[in-house]
Amino acid sequence: MKKALITGITGQDGSYLADFLLNKGYEVHGLLRRVALEDNDYLLSRLENIKDKIHIHLGSLESYASIFNVVEKVKPDECYHLAAQSFVSYSFEDEYSTLNTNINGTLHVLSAIKQKAPDCKFYFAGSSEMFGLAKESPQKEGTPFHPRSPYGVSKAAGFYITQNYRESYNMFACNGILFNHESPRRGFEFVTRKISRTVAKIKLGLSNELRLGNLKAKRDWGYAPDYVEAMWLMLQQKEPEDYVIATGQTNSVGDFVEEAFNIVGLSWQDYVVVDKMLYRPAEVYLLKGDYGKAKRILGWEPKVRFPELARIMVEADLKSFKDIKQI
Helix, strand or coil: CCEEEEECCCCHHHHHHHHHHHHCCCEEEEEECHHHHHCHHHHCHHHCCCCCCCEEEECCCCCHHHHHHHHHHHCCCEEEECCCCCCHHHHHHCHHHHHHHHHHHHHHHHHHHHHHCCCCEEEEEEEHHHCCCCCCCCECCCCCCCCCCHHHHHHHHHHHHHHHHHHHHCCCEEEEEECCEECCCCCCCCHHHHHHHHHHHHHCCCCCCEEECCCCCEECCEEHHHHHHHHHHHCCCCCCCCEEECCCCCEEHHHHHHHHHHHCCCCHHHCEEECHHHCCCCCCCECCECCHHHHHHHCCCCCCCHHHHHHHHHHHHHHHHHHHHHC
C-alpha cells in the first residue's frame, strides 16, 4: 500500500485529494497545525467524513524540526505540498508571514524528503498568480513569470526551489501550475465562494447586499476535484515535469456574479455594490491557461466547466443555509 503525505490536508484541495487517494487505496497522512485542533468545527469540517481513515501529524511549516520528524516517521511514497498562506489579498497586508511560510515551508519539506525519504515523489502546488502581468495569453509552462502580489512571488520562489531540487539532487519533484479552481469547499474569503454564499443568503432572505471589488478581473476557473486528479497523475509518470492545469477559458468576476444570480432567478444589479476598498493594490486582469501538455502527457482534461461550476457552488450553499434554518 502506497503512503501519501499531504500538507494542507484541511484545505479545499487537501480534503479532496485525501478523498481521491483513499479511493485509490492509499494510506493517507496529513500535516496539521495545532491551531486546527483548537478550531475543530471549521478547520476540520472538510475531513469530517474521512477523519477515521486518515493519519494526522501535528507540525508547522515554519519548523524544520517538526517537518523532519513527520517525514522520518511516515517515510511517504508521495508528498503533496499544498499548505500555504493562499489568500492573495491578505498577502498584501502581511507580506512577511506570506513569504516566510510559503518559501521556507517548501524548502523545509523538500530538505526533509531529501534527507529521510529520497525516493518520495514530490508535488508542489504552484499558482497561476506566478504569471501575474503575463506577456502572452494563454499562459503555458514556458511563459515568463511576472507575479503581482507577495503570494505570487512566494509561489514563484517555491517553483524554482522545487525545480532546483529536481535538477541538483535528481529528486522526483513536480510543479503543478494550477489556475483558479473552486468548489463548495472553497474558503469563505475567496471571491467565488463569497459570491455563491452571499447569493444563497440573498435568495433566502438572509442578506440584501453583495459587496465586491473589481468586477472586470478575468480568471480561468475550474473545479477543484478535477484538479486534484491532475496532481496525482503528475506523480504517476516516469519522469518529473511541470504542468499547467487549467480550463483554457476565462470569465470575469462579473460573469460569475451574473451566472450565480441567474441560478436563483434574481437580477445581480439589484444587489451588487462595487467597493473600491476591495481592489488589489496591483491587479492581475487576465489569466488564461493552456493545458495542452497535461492533455498530451497525462491524458487530463477538465470535466466541469464554468456554468456547471457556478451551479454546483450556489446550490451547495443554498442547501447548507436551508439545513441550518431547519435545525
